[in-house]
């Protein structure tokens with residue numbers, strides 16, 4: 001990994017979430033210097049679980065970070081879907097050896113967001129090509145044929161060869177490039193909580209990713225951090241809107257949507273005192289998210305609902321493609337960014353659209369729910385794998 005452009009003007013990145021850190025690391029691996037600005041006073045992820053498909057593990061392996069991520073993760077033996085009104089098993093998809101063999105010898109893992117974020121942060125900190133700066137909000141940018149100048153909140157200006165907006169769902173850089181206003185409110189809200197293992201009754205603790213599908217709602221749980229924690233996410237339909245990912249959610253409101261569900265669901269929900277709330281949003285897929293020497297990545301480029309558990313996976317895949325395109329054309333970032341988005345917009349657009357569809361599927365009622373159960377319950381593991389090949393097997 002000899003630097004090819006060590007003395008060159010850096011690529012600037014706005015945002016130090018999973019997408020920004022992954023991009024910084026991917027570029028540095030190609031010898032490209034990076035200066036990353038994060039608006040918060042420290043690099044951190046709000047606490048909750050994240051599922052990692054085989055497609056992100058391929059990227060992590062290439063980066064030499066797979067073992068570090070696996071060291072904190074939990075590998076669930078299966079994904080299960082159950083009917084939240086009857087408790088009946090709808091489908092069980094094994095995630096063991098057969099699954100890995102099908103998807104490039106990569107696992108399916110679940111981890112704490114803070115853990116994968118910390119692994120990426122450490123990897124970035126160990127690179128002498130990456131400068132990480134906190135309490136630095138990017139307020140604007142200008143570009144010409146030679147480079148980009150960003151203005152920071154304290155009035156400072158920073159110059160670089162190009163700018164990558166990894167500034168999330170409410171990206172101000174996207175607003176300049178795409179100009180599609182606020183995200184689309186899906187009408188679904190996620191409440192999340194993390195329990196210590198000791199606080200989960202033994203008969204409720206399951207090593208699998210379990211999804212309880214209910215009318216206009218679903219509830220997911222799985223272990224985290226080598227099984228020391230238990231992640232709970234309850235999703236239901238609501239018109240509530242609030243920006244950000246960390247507001248406190250009302251237990252009473254949540255309870256109204258779940259009170260008719262089976263005892264294992266209710267007993268787990270009852271154990272949570274404080275819920276954190278995400279109002280779930282996405283955007284319409286777009287074909288162009290670049291303008292000259294400025295591009296977008298992660299939720300800034302292709303924000304999606306979480307129903308396929310792919311937002312962070314797609315961000316990491318994009319980071320590796322972006323870095324390859326820049327390495328192939330280091331003196332022409334605008335051309336490299338066009339090549340990057342050309343390679344990625346259909347795949348991320350498909351994932352954005354399919355994630356919406358999966359949300360409807362999980363929350364089906366009446367006849368639609370019966371049809372869903374019929375379609376899923378007869379499937380063999382191989383048929384389940386076939387259905388998701390486009391996502392986990394794809395680049």
Ligand SMILES: Cc1cc2nc3c(=O)[nH]c(=O)nc-3n(C[C@H](O)[C@H](O)[C@H](O)COP(=O)(O)OP(=O)(O)OC[C@H]3O[C@@H](n4cnc5c(N)ncnc54)[C@H](O)[C@@H]3O)c2cc1C
Pocket residue numbers: 014015016017018019020037038039040049050051052136137138139166167168169171172190278297298299300306308309310311312313314315
């Ligand atoms: C409920 C839920 C469950 C999910 N589950 C999964 C899952 O199982 N698997 C999966 O792969 N994905 C999942 N996702 C999606 C995933 O969390 C996101 O796609 C991913 O975290 C996006 O990362 P990002 O870096 O693009 O954006 P963010 O994580 O939003 O990071 C953006 C960063 O930019 C900073 N920033 C913003 N504006 C500025 C500015 N002007 N200047 C400087 N810094 C700025 C912010 O402070 C933040 O640190 C889930 C999402 C939700 C809501």
